[in-house]
Amino acid sequence: GRRMIDASTVKAYVELHIEQGPVMLARKFPTAVVTGIRGNLRHRAIMCRGEAGHSGTVPRWLRRDAVFAVADLLVRLDEHWMRLLERGLDLVVTAGVIGTDPNEHAISRIPGEVAFSFEVRSQSFETLEAFYELFRSECRAVSDLRHVKFEFDDRVYAEPARMDEALVRKLVAASDKLGLPTETLASGAGHDAAVFANAGIPSAMIFVRNANGSHNPAEAMDLDDFMQGVELMHAFAVEGP
Template identity: 50%
Template sequence: MTMVSMTQSPALTAADYEAMAAQLFDDIAAFSADTQGISRPAFSDLETKTLAYLEQFGLSHGLTVTYDAGQNALFSLPCDAEADAFVLVGSHVDTVPQGGNFDGLAGVIAGLMCLVRAQSEGTSFARPVKVLAMRAEESAWFGPCYIASKALLGRLSEAELRTRHKGDNQTLDAHMESIGIDMAPVRDGTPLMDASSVLAYIELHIEQGPLLVQKDLPAAVVSGIRGNFRYKTIRCVGEAGHSGAVPRAFRRDPVLAMADLLTRLDESWLTVVQLGDDLVLTSGMISTDVERHALSRIPDQVDFSLDVRSQNATVLDGMHDLLAQDIRTIERERKVRFELGEKLSTAPALCDPAIVEAMSGAMQQVGLEPFIMPSGGGHDAAVFANAGVPTGMVFVRNRNGSHNPAEAMDVSDFMIASEIIYAYLMDAQG
């Protein structure tokens, strides 16, 4: 792994910056490759190695690098290192298991490209800028999402700290403590940073859907981010029996009860969408007990997850009420019992209108027709927005979705999206 150093004269070209970004992506992909795709687990050695690599890169280009109370890396121009108020450009470096290399990491590298360009050209931003490389955004490892940003803003709950890692079954609290985070303020809900010092939070992210590909656009400005409620595990408990010997009237089949619940929720989803509201619903994990399930056995229980998202808080509340109502009906009709685990939730978040307008102007400045769209996926930006920090996002075109090895962001598109953020940082006051 070779570290690029390109701060010497003559001034760097657009091709130089693109090559620099491509090497950063390639190097990090190489040391975090899994049997398929990329795995950088939250609070893992690989996540720490990624931050250390980015630290080395930053220092080699004359940037100031520090670590905050959440053990996230902070980068800045030397002249902005002691700034009391600043624009924060950030994202995360962890991934889902066997995911892609660009989800999260692109936002961090975009911020670094802006800093390196300003440092190389000897210019300064309209307002001080810091780049935040966060740990632990993905919910795949513990259940809660946005862990680092919630901890920074004092919004990580006791229930979330009690959740357990999908691999070693240790608590989130224990994992955070193991990397050197002082957990006393986190447990008390005390913010690890002063949100009033953040003039704006800006995040670049790959689009996780197909819209920009279909519209043949390299980038877009984001208008808002879906909130969610989710249950990592819902258990439906019934009664085991022989698959051929128990008539339907006497069955207490938890799998069919689960299917009944998901079908009812799907019908409600269709109704919400037909009425013009925003909603998506997913059950991504379903399992019976591997030690006891069999082809000829009615299972006695099934576990499944539920993730419900919308940009409308009223829709989320309504869907949660429907969930409770459907559960009561199915329990009575099918003689089963549902056990809901901890409810995890994040409120919908709107991007700051002034930042959306300024980002749209930046798109025009780099030669693109402004395009504004909502975000279906969740991001750390939602936590900052809901904490009162003016927030903006830029999406980058990305084929094949995300959270899978087939993520396909072109670095040329990434550079265009980064240029939008650079233009905003240089002259926008939104």
């Protein structure tokens, strides 16, 4: 879209936000400084097509079972994910929507079609692209092995964003002065700060601890934690970016 402001006139963008995950609660951090915001690669709906059949009459070697094919694919991706994490890469992988056609599925029917979503998130563009290549090559392997076809809709991409290193250092120093945690975190969810950072404006984020995740009716933020976040933001603003 059209930019409403001239990026060169903005010295910095700083955002205060709840953490939308469980890390700060687990590590007893009231606040944290964000290093980067994960981008993502997605397919909203991939179709795996095999062949429907009677569950009792078709032996394994003649089956083209779409559910087993997708399950096989996801297990392979999980193994790649685990190995890449062991090498220190920033990566999360999700298939949040998956299902057979409710108009056709039955207990005694070999599923001929499964639709599923695919999403990979990372702070690194290279990691996203590399994992996507692995994903497509495993789709080809599963296709050959299980005699199914994968049909892909458009790939959707949201760019990762790095927070400004100088601003991150200043926020960490301000945290230290206030007796707050000085460890940093990556943001798994997207934020406005990513838009500003990718528009060339030096950007930073402060996270505040939040129980029970976000987008959840049971989510809970302690007002004391919020006020510590505000105090950190104020200390940073007074010193100036």
